[in-house]
Amino acid sequence: MRSVVILKNPAEDATSDPYRTEFLSADYTPLLVPVLNHSLVNQDRLKEIVGAGPGGQYGAVVVTSARAVEAWQNIADVVADEASERGRSIGRGRHTRSISGDWSQVPFYAVGPSTDKSLHKIANNLPPLSHFSPSLILGSAEAGTGENLARYILTDYGTRWSAAGITRGTGKLPLLYLVGDKTTDVVPRVLKDGGFETLYLQVYSTFPSDRLGEDIEVAVESLRSDDDGSAPHTWIVFFAPSAAKSALPILRRHFVLPSTAAQPKTSSDNAPDTANALARPLLPARFATIGPTTATFLRDEHPSRFRVDVISPRPDAASLANAIREFDAAHAASL
DSSP states (O other), X not given: OEEEEEOSOOOSSGGXXXXXXXXXXXXXXXXXXXXXXEEEOOHXXXXXXXHHOSTTXXXXXXXXXXXXXXXXXXXHHHHHXXXXXXTOOOSSSOSOOOGGGOGGGSEEEEXXXXXXXXXXXXXXXXXXXXXXXXXXXXXXTTOSSHHHHHHHHHHHHHHHHHHTTOOTTSOOOOEEEEEETTOOSXXXXXXXXXXXXXXXXXXXXXXXXXXXXXXXXXXXXXXXXXXXXXXXXXXXXXXXXXXXXXXXXHHTTTEEOOBSSXXXXXXXXXXXXXXXXXXXXXXXXXEEESSHHHHHIIIIISTXXXXXXXXXXXXXXXXXXXXXXXXXXXXXXXX
């Protein structure tokens, strides 16, 4: 059976992780390797924003990662609890709900199914009809990338303002964009070109897992022990440029990477610092990415100019697994 090294944190219940499930169904052995950890930042500022409500400050929220959703969830829980303690009637249907203080009345734009799913989970953890829970979650089915999401927002958000009698340039509220420390400027740039203002708030930072080297080595040993000689290569799936930067130096010790540059053939050539003096053949690998941004980094921005054989047409497990399966089927004769 062919194997896939999936460079992402597994779901809380690893056995039900969608990537694991989809690749098993496609007759691949999935190995999930956590690459990045994260920490939440600017929580005091986010608490001020969530507690105050959108008011006349924000007309929508843009979310492009589950980590940003986690930041909102944490603060929404705190603010909802504090509001309940002050005796506010939260979501009981006996008060007049005003858009000025009600986040459920503004659109939350999600980049893909993972972010969409995370946003919907917030409603399950807060009181019914909570002021702080998103209910109008849009864009994931139409987007899949930051640029596509931004273009969807241009149409959808613009239509909402037009319906409210407000035209371009006469007072549209800006969009609140929850970002990480490595978020690109694609979304705000497209929105700015379309006449929309975006206000950033960084809510998380990412950093490499301190177990990354160990976890990759465990995955490699599993690959070697299960290798029956029938698999011509191992797939390695990248989810973000930052994760690729962290993982590639370690992957070089174990795999022949699909690069245009010449590569060594044994682990002793590729990893002179290894404690094991016995040279081991490197495992052949192919690269896949969850989207075009990471593919562009690997192919065009990284000095090695890696070859990326598969870019998932949508950022979800089923699309990725199907794309890899179709590639292998189409190239079976040459593998």
